[in-house]
Amino acid sequence: MAQYTRVSGSVGLITLQNPPVNALSAAVRQGIVDTVKRALGDPKVKSVVICGQNGIFCGGADIKEFGTNMSGPPLVPMIHAIEAANKPVVAAIEGSALGGGLELALGCHYRIAHSKARLGLPEVSLGLLPAAGGTQRLPRLIGVPAALDLITTGRHVTAAEALQLGVVDRVAEHSTVDAAVKFALSVAAKSLDARRISTYPCPRPSDFDALFEGAMQKVRQSARGAIAPVACVQAVRAAATRPYLQGMEREKELMATLFTSGQARALQYCFFAQRAVSKWNMPNGARWDTSKPRPVHKAAVIGLGTMGRGIAVALAQTGMSVVAVETQEKQLMEAKQAVSGMLERGAKRRGLTPAALHKISYSHDIQAVADVDLVIEAVFEDMALKKKVFQQLSAVCKPGTFLCTNTSALDVDHLASQTRNPELVVGMHFFAPAHVMKLLEVVYGPQSSPQAVATAMQLGKKMGKVSVAVGNCRGFVGNRMLKPYIEQAFFLLEEGATPELVDRALEEFGFPMGVFRMSDLSGLDVGWRVRKGDGLVESGSASGQPTRLREGRRYSPLGDLLCEQGRFGQKTGRGWYQYDKPGSRVARSDPWFHSFLEEYRARHGLVARRIDHQEVLERCLYVLINEGFRILEDGIAAGPEDIDIIYVFGYGWPRHRGGPMFYAGMVGLATVLERLEHYRQAHPDVPYLQPCSLLRRLVASGSPPVHRWREVIKKLHSQL
Numbered sequence: 084m085a086q087y088t089r090v091s092g093s094v095g096l097i098t099l100q101n102p103p104v105n106a107l108s109a110a111v112r113q114g115i116v117d118t119v120k121r122a123l124g125d126p127k128v129k130s131v132v133i134c135g136q137n138g139i140f141c142g143g144a145d146i147k148e149f150g151t152n153m154s155g156p157p158l159v160p161m162i163h164a165i166e167a168a169n170k171p172v173v174a175a176i177e178g179s180a181l182g183g184g185l186e187l188a189l190g191c192h193y194r195i196a197h198s199k200a201r202l203g204l205p206e207v208s209l210g211l212l213p214a215a216g217g218t219q220r221l222p223r224l225i226g227v228p229a230a231l232d233l234i235t236t237g238r239h240v241t242a243a244e245a246l247q248l249g250v251v252d253r254v255a256e257h258s259t260v261d262a263a264v265k266f267a268l269s270v271a272a273k274s275l276d277a278r279r280i281s282t283y284p285c286p287r288p289s290d291f292d293a294l295f296e297g298a299m300q301k302v303r304q305s306a307r308g309a310i311a312p313v314a315c316v317q318a319v320r321a322a323a324t325r326p327y328l329q330g331m332e333r334e335k336e337l338m339a340t341l342f343t344s345g346q347a348r349a350l351q352y353c354f355f356a357q358r359a360v361s362k363w364n365m366p367n368g369a370r371w372d373t374s375k376p377r378p379v380h381k382a383a384v385i386g387l388g389t390m391g392r393g394i395a396v397a398l399a400q401t402g403m404s405v406v407a408v409e410t411q412e413k414q415l416m417e418a419k420q421a422v423s424g425m426l427e428r429g430a431k432r433r434g435l436t437p438a439a440l441h442k443i444s445y446s447h448d449i450q451a452v453a454d455v456d457l458v459i460e461a462v463f464e465d466m467a468l469k470k471k472v473f474q475q476l477s478a479v480c481k482p483g484t485f486l487c488t489n490t491s492a493l494d495v496d497h498l499a500s501q502t503r504n505p506e507l508v509v510g511m512h513f514f515a516p517a518h519v520m521k522l523l524e525v526v527y528g529p530q531s532s533p534q535a536v537a538t539a540m541q542l543g544k545k546m547g548k549v550s551v552a553v554g555n556c557r558g559f560v561g562n563r564m565l566k567p568y569i570e571q572a573f574f575l576l577e578e579g580a581t582p583e584l585v586d587r588a589l590e591e592f593g594f595p596m597g598v599f600r601m602s603d604l605s606g607l608d609v610g611w612r613v614r615k616g617d618g619l620v621e622s623g624s625a626s627g628q629p630t631r632l633r634e635g636r637r638y639s640p641l642g643d644l645l646c647e648q649g650r651f652g653q654k655t656g657r658g659w660y661q662y663d664k665p666g667s668r669v670a671r672s673d674p675w676f677h678s679f680l681e682e683y684r685a686r687h688g689l690v691a692r693r694i695d696h697q698e699v700l701e702r703c704l705y706v707l708i709n710e711g712f713r714i715l716e717d718g719i720a721a722g723p724e725d726i727d728i729i730y731v732f733g734y735g736w737p738r739h740r741g742g743p744m745f746y747a748g749m750v751g752l753a754t755v756l757e758r759l760e761h762y763r764q765a766h767p768d769v770p771y772l773q774p775c776s777l778l779r780r781l782v783a784s785g786s787p788p789v790h791r792w793r794e795v796i797k798k799l800h801s802q803l
């Protein structure tokens with residue numbers, strides 16, 4: 084709703100009221116229509132101010148209404164009526180003015196923003212475009228290039244940038260509403276002829292065609308198949324080429340296509356899923372809202388390799404003191420330089436001085452962590468070493484210090500058992516590079532205290548991460564699902580595919596990198612070491628041909644054979660592809676690998692067949708999804724949203740496809756089940772292809788939508 088009062092004698096003050104973000108629900112829209120009418124009809128009122136309650140102007144259209152039978156007055160005529168008003172209307176923007184919220188402000192005759200406010204048109208990240216006149220008014224107000232940037236990226240701008248761009252007229256340091264009321268009084272008698280943005284001509288840049296071609300090329304490249312950014316460019320082009328009303332028609336037409344698209348559903352699902360995962364709960368009943376985190380003022384990182392350096396940067400950037408411990412002298416020296424470089428570059432990007440540099444102290448000695456509140460261990464992925472480190476930490480640290488491990492897959496409970504207080508131990512699984520990647524898996528074991536989980540989750544948030552609480556198992560959620568996915572990719576090579584074909588299929592699907600390019604980037608030796616540890620690697624050189632079965636299961640030794648040749652990927656200049664030199668990033672097809680693959684097939688009596696993109700996608704993705712269902716069945720992830728957010732933020736799953744579990748729902752659970760059964764029949768020695776019983780159960784119960792899976796899972800768990 085919207086509240087109406089008259090202030091300072093002649094200003095009608097309209098306050099949007101719909102906590103927490105004053106989204107433009109049907110009731111709010113009706114409230115605005117009614118109060119604007121009242122203000123315009125009141126002869127005592129000479130000007131109007133629109134603001135939002137609780138320090139936030141408006142978070143835009145009510146996303147929860149999308150997909151429902153939307154009633155209430157539509158936004159476009161409502162905003163048009165404000166713009167057409169014969170009394171000045173001033174938007175007083177505090178907190179956020181986003182999407183429809185900014186479009187409402189653009190319909191006002193003046194805009195005053197608080198210095199801490201953020202403004203933007205983020206519809207593109209929801210699979211939409213600003214369809215309440217945003218694509219037509221913004222280019223008229225700030226020019227085509229700036230409008231294209233804001234609308235196609237959806238980025239939020241500060242009040243200072245908004246002022247510089249011309250989106251707002253003034254910035255207030257103190258009460259924005261008071262400033263707006265004062266301003267409204269001062270402009271009460273002024274003509275509004277030059278204040279109606281829809282009447283402005285859209286500036287036509289001289290390099291018009293090149294500008295739009297460039298914009299289109301840019302969004303097509305970065306959108307990875309997402310349709311909304313393309314529609315945004317088309318809508319802005321309409322603003323620049325058509326009269327306002329025709330432009331509005333085009334905006335509406337483009338929005339109609341986006342609004343009902345699967346991509347919009349997927350992206351809006353991601354929006355809510357991202358928020359849902361912060362409301363974590365554990366199987367023992369501990370929950371986010373009843374578990375109090377402990378403040379962390381000082382933290383330590385043990386091991387300053389690839390991960391430890393990024394973690395130290397992420398911690399220091401929160402402003403806390405960090406102790407960084409590394410045993411190898413050379414590593415320590417290199418790490419100091421690398422960490423300083425990362426902090427300096429980060430600060431420069433944000434226009435700040437690198438204050439965090441002085442927050443880090445370095446040491447060779449684990450005793451240096453005696454007084455910290457929380458430790459994150461990031462030494463080699465070696466259980467014996469990690470056990471030793473946890474024993475030392477337990478002896479050295481002050482009572483109550485949380486001990487966290489960044490292990491990728493090892494047993495967190497086992498590490499906890501090495502300490503005096505296992506309840507203080509959790510996994511904090513970062514992704515490389517740790518100061519950049521948004522995902523953090525917080526891994527709890529049966530003994531982890533709710534406070535330890537709450538503290539790790541809160542610390543993740545402070546570091547700007549999307550944190551997801553998951554149970555303990557080998558590989559947790561993300562890496563556990565990755566294993567069968569990579570395995571299928573290896574099998575596809577054996578059967579006739581090439582790395583190029585598999586990667587192309589996955590990249591066309593929307594992954595930034597296919598499985599083989601990704602494996603070259605992260606290093607083939609990583610998986611090799613794990614497989615060796617698991618006793619899976621047979622030396623190819625000894626027997627001449629390692630077998631393709633392990634304990635009755637199909638196994639591909641292809642990755643092991645490459646590692647035996649010293650082909651570890653980008654770092655050695657050779658892997659599944661070849662690179663100009665070690666460390667170079669441009670993957671080129673490698674004739675050596677192709678003849679090696681042919682020889683390998685011949686040695687094993689494998690006859691290559693034609694494999695198409697559909698088979699690549701079905702086998703790689705459905706087997707990953709199937710493992711996701713097992714994870715849900717095992718209670719390792721609380722719900723499909725947790726898995727989807729892990730894949731979107733940690734593994735490059737295209738956001739416009741909503742994450743693997745959402746995608747399964749879109750494809751149809753019955754289809755996923757049928758295809759898994761089909762491939763399982765063709766490959767009976769691949770247990771990962773065996774459809775999970777939860778998937779069968781969901782199909783048997785009519786394939787409910789993803790938001791109802793938790794009920795089925797709960798029922799399943801209660802029967803176990």
Ligand SMILES: CC(C)(COP(=O)(O)OP(=O)(O)OC[C@H]1O[C@@H](n2cnc3c(N)ncnc32)[C@H](O)[C@@H]1OP(=O)(O)O)[C@@H](O)C(=O)NCCC(=O)NCCSC(=O)C[C@@H](O)CCCCCCCCCCCCC(=O)O
Pocket residue numbers: 103104106141142143144145146147158179181182183184186205206209211212213214215217338339340342343355358359
């Ligand atoms: C605003 C924020 C920056 C605040 O962040 P903060 O961290 O403080 O809080 P949270 O993010 O945790 O949010 C708190 C709480 O609020 C919920 N929420 C936030 N925003 C919205 C919203 N816009 N609607 C509903 N709910 C919202 C959030 O989910 C949290 O609750 P939860 O229970 O989940 O914890 C931040 O929240 C933020 O960034 N919000 C989103 C901002 C945004 O993206 N806005 C754009 C919205 S889309 C829009 O505005 C579209 C407009 O252009 C209008 C278009 C007109 C539409 C007309 C439809 C025409 C259809 C035509 C097709 C016809 C087809 C046919 O033929 O049938």
Ligand SMILES: NC(=O)c1ccc[n+]([C@@H]2O[C@H](COP(=O)([O-])OP(=O)(O)OC[C@H]3O[C@@H](n4cnc5c(N)ncnc54)[C@H](O)[C@@H]3O)[C@@H](O)[C@H]2O)c1
Pocket residue numbers: 385386387388389390391408409410411414460461462463464465468472489490491492512513514515605
């Ligand atoms: N690299 C990745 O992409 C990635 C991603 C997520 C998690 N992880 C996990 O993070 C951990 C670290 O991986 P990494 O890639 O950074 O390894 P790394 O080999 O780059 O670095 C490990 C560092 O630990 C140091 N170290 C060894 N023993 C130590 C000790 N007792 N005290 C202090 N320092 C010690 C080593 O000298 C080395 O500098 C592993 O558990 C790994 O599985 C790695």
